[in-house]
Amino acid sequence: VKRILLLGAGRSASVLISKLVQNAERKNWQVDVVDVNIEQTKQKIGQSNYVRAIEATESNFTLIENYEIVISMLPPDKHYEVAKACVHFGKHLLTASYNTSEIQSLHHEAKRKNILLLMECGLDPGLDHISAMQIIDNIHAEGGVITRFKSYCGGLMSNKSDIGNPWKYKITWNPKNIVLAGQGPLIKYLENGEIKHLNYHRLFKQTHHIEIENERYEGYPNRDSLKYLDIYGLGSAKTFIRGTLRKEGFCAAWHILVHLGFTDDTTIIYNLSDTTYKSFFTSFLPFAFSHDWGKKLTSEYPYLVNEAIVEQLHWLHIFSDDKIELENATPAQVLQRLVEKYWRLNENDTDKVVMQHQIEYIANGKQLNLSSSLVVEGNNAPFTAMAATVGLPLYYVLENIVENTIYEYGVKLPLKKWLYGPVLSRLKHDGIHFTEYIKNTNP
């Protein structure tokens, strides 16, 4: 019997958990799922003699000692501690979180102990690497030279579920991260042979238009793309961008929230319990509030605000008379409450994960343009497309490393064929597959 530990049973873990429940008996696995919310975890598991819910009590992760493989769906800031414990006890770790320099520092020790610490193996990061590397390896195998690489991914709503919602967006992952998206170090990418830096306060204003299966999206660059230039082996590329997708119209409206300071997470404002959203957010406006705030905002920022955007702000109830019901909070925390309320999935809502790679390359004297697109429609919550595309890559890597050889140790990303190949072929059986077009663009 293989003893497997899943840390964290939150929003994105449901598909992973149901896969574990389906397969544990047949595969002779004993799976324990640890979460602070034991009741919800039990519900997600249902009836199973092979998958147990355990209430999270300690935070030192010593329980890792009792398992052979750990999958962590905990928040990213826990993963250094988890990875350290895994190396200490000699256990493999799989996560969907970004690698960090802290975790990277465990590489040699993990390698020495023949431990795999697999990071960035969910959706984004995860399936983006997995699917991109297959294309890149194939192009390189036929002697092609890649000159441009752009890759976008977004966790969005199915079209039927955002009818009437002018944002065309709801929450399918961590709401705090949605509000803070783009904050942190400068955004970096490569464009026409030049390194580009982009600061948060221009990010949502400077978007790219993208069409996928006849629908219009907008993309903005995500974190430090340059890091992945070497990781993907794309020294030949003159343009290299990893980006995030939203449906058309989202970014310009989000930009005005950023511009006004509503997403600031540095300053705690005190004594808010009797304050309304209206009076809170009014304190950021360059004019006194009145019922025609939309007109005033448009005339103050004609280049940033239009009627559609005013409608979007209205829909988020930014200037509502409801009480904030937080004692002390940053503007970002106040905004998060509205986002959680008005971007909540309804019972019948379904989500959609969209990904596209756009690759220009030269092969056999031809200049080619490859696009590879994925659109995954979710079922009702909790079996969202987000939970599927985050959880299944982790699950299939788990299956693969339990049943086959592990070819690499230390801190790794799913970049090599022994890791990505089985994931992509098994996802195909679930109906999750990319559609590829190649166009000859010779002048």
Place this chain on the structure above:
Amino acid sequence: VKRILLLGAGRSASVLISKLVQNAERKNWQVDVVDVNIEQTKQKIGQSNYVRAIEATESNFTLIENYEIVISMLPPDKHYEVAKACVHFGKHLLTASYNTSEIQSLHHEAKRKNILLLMECGLDPGLDHISAMQIIDNIHAEGGVITRFKSYCGGLMSNKSDIGNPWKYKITWNPKNIVLAGQGPLIKYLENGEIKHLNYHRLFKQTHHIEIENERYEGYPNRDSLKYLDIYGLGSAKTFIRGTLRKEGFCAAWHILVHLGFTDDTTIIYNLSDTTYKSFFTSFLPFAFSHDWGKKLTSEYPYLVNEAIVEQLHWLHIFSDDKIELENATPAQVLQRLVEKYWRLNENDTDKVVMQHQIEYIANGKQLNLSSSLVVEGNNAPFTAMAATVGLPLYYVLENIVENTIYEYGVKLPLKKWLYGPVLSRLKHDGIHFTEYIKNTNP
């Protein structure tokens, strides 16, 4: 003999040092001036048997034990350590820096030991408090009720010294603080009875027009003004703003630097030694660089950039072919090098300190509008208006507490008459005095 210690002999200390040199013998003081740059400090002191230069070697401030009063002109981040040592050894401390919650935590201990820790006693903060409190106390003494209070201060250039300089600005204080001005927590102030928050990315775009002695300035709110509402005893005020002054045309040009991310201090960019300013700053532009970057910038941001602003960027050599000559640096650090080079005071340049309080109040049934303005023209460096207006308040408080009683102990600001009165009357002898106008604005 009174033993006095001056920590730090930088840019703003020259007038203070010359005052100490002039008066030490007559007053029977022994003054030691500690600085890392011993040669420059000796030069500033000149010939004196009563004022000595000492090279700064240790950083634990144990030498404080040997003195009775300490004046610190060190960078603000040193002042908690200095204040702690002063309390430990039972010595009074005078500084020109902002009070902090850390320093405030020493209040009770200092009070118990009859030690005065006087903060915010330079120019801004300092002379602004000193001059405002005299007006406020006078208005309150005649039963007046203050309804609006605005106060602005700027360290600028004399008109003759900024001819041809389209920024009308040079460096008379800490260049790092000039580049980072406005960064940090949200700006807060009170306007027409409403608390207002302003984020850094709108700060330089949302300025107020101010006229002082027939010249046009622009002001932007400075840090958290609300803190001073209580400190000044102005609970009656519906508008309360402390702000910073620049000559007209500065802020809009600085805003585009902020907007493009050139003042970012969060992200270190590596391997810059062979990079030019042009290629560095080009990496932030939403277009490829070409000689007509001014036109491109204007057409990209028509609401932010005009010909005058392009001329200002040109004058700062933002897109010059010079090497940066820094190995690793944040954008703010790179920009600081340009600012230090192109905003440097020439030998014959003179500076100008400008301050204005605008106060509306009701007294004896009349609605009154008071303006109190200070314009101090500097001599050539190092005897700048900045060094005079920072150093003299410290010096006159020093004189006063050595020769008279200390009426308050603990962490204090110069808000009470026993502190501000002697400073203002002695400054008058130096020709530094405010011009007051009162206008009846009854409808």
